[in-house]
Amino acid sequence: MKPEGGGNNNFIFFKSGLRFPRFFPGPMEGVMTPLFCRVFHKLNLTSGWLTPYYRITTGIPKPAKLQKFLQPYMEAGLPVIAQLMGTDAALLAGAAGQMINCGARGINLNFACPSRQVIRSGAGGAMLRDIGLMTGILSEIKNALPDISLSVKIRCGFEDWRESEKIVPALTDAGIPDFIGVHFRTVKENYAVVPNGLERLRRVAVLAGTVPVIGSGDVFLCADAQKMLETGCAGAMIARGILQNPFLIHNLQKSEKRRITAEKGRQHFFKTLQETAKEQPDFFKRSKFLEYAAMIWGGNSPQFSEFTAFSDRELLDFKFFQNQPKLFPKS
Ligand SMILES: Cc1cc2nc3c(=O)[nH]c(=O)nc-3n(C[C@H](O)[C@H](O)[C@H](O)COP(=O)(O)O)c2cc1C
Structure with a gap:
């Protein structure tokens, strides 16, 4: 360096x-x-x-x-x-x-x-x-x-x-x-x-x-x-x-x-996108959400094709897993 x-x-x-x-x-x-x-x-x-x-x-x-x-x-x-x-x-x-x-x-x-x-x-x-x-x-x-x-x-x-x-x-x-x-x-x-x-x-x-x-x-x-x-x-x-x-x-x-795996990071990122767009609805744009999903998981990924079929509500409410684990669990 x-x-x-x-x-x-x-x-x-x-x-x-x-x-x-x-x-x-x-x-x-x-x-x-x-x-x-x-x-x-x-x-x-x-x-x-x-x-x-x-x-x-x-x-x-x-x-x-x-x-x-x-x-x-x-x-x-x-x-x-x-x-x-x-x-x-x-x-x-x-x-x-x-x-x-x-x-x-x-x-x-x-x-x-x-x-x-x-x-x-x-x-x-x-x-x-x-x-x-x-x-x-x-x-x-x-x-x-x-x-x-x-x-x-x-x-x-x-x-x-x-x-x-x-x-x-x-x-x-x-x-x-x-x-x-x-x-x-x-x-x-x-x-x-x-x-x-x-x-x-x-x-x-x-x-x-x-x-x-x-x-x-x-x-x-x-x-x-x-x-x-x-x-x-x-x-x-x-x-x-x-x-x-x-x-x-x-x-x-x-x-x-202490590193976060790529998939866990992607899911937490998307979950926080959802929460933030719910707090501030003028931040929500369907096309942007889909663009992020395509960039995050890839335009050919099953996640992305699943998202494209979602309504706006589903895009905002979709949960990756029911009991989302804490990002930084207390050790
Ligand atoms: C969608 C997109 C928009 C970009 N916009 C800018 C920009 O406004 N200014 C800039 O200097 N570079 C811009 N870049 C270039 C990136 O900052 C970076 O230099 C380039 O993508 C190579 O790095 P990467 O392999 O980490 O993506 C953009 C890249 C992408 C993919």
């Missing part, structure tokens, strides 16, 4: 002074709803958030809009880094200032998103093709807000992962980013299987020098996260893995004996 990403086992102290969990949920636009965040808070499944992207296109959003965006992440008092996506340095700097005024503890720039619509607009992963634009945006925000925690999220390249040889030093040389989040695939690879993801991260960690690298990609088990740290990454952001096992980040902080 890189000493520069200092801190204890569970937290990293970035050079801006921000204390942030070593393992945290990878941002997932469309998945991280207010319901999702509330459930994560109730079950204590994270100690910090990096939000999904907020797109900045034509103007600086009003504080009320940004507050509404941030509120679900901030409600438990955890540190929140707001992710911005855009191509206009002045607008991004303005929006970053507003996000900080609204309570965000840091700003992360999305230079990673592979969505076709985003790429067509020149934002997200398309920015990897214009190193000058990326570094220009970083400098403009740093000049406007010198004391904030500023970071980036990239993929290893646009077409070829070896583009990281130029991209990473350009982003880290000025010493601006607090950390660099790296999904090891290229934009072109989208979510294809890549055999050398960890090797790529190992190289990126060397290229980043003293700037901590937070790895991303294919962490589904505690052992995967450990392997990611062995590449020199200071931490990991875990996206799809926390749907397949919502207690994965929790488990990374516990001894093997």
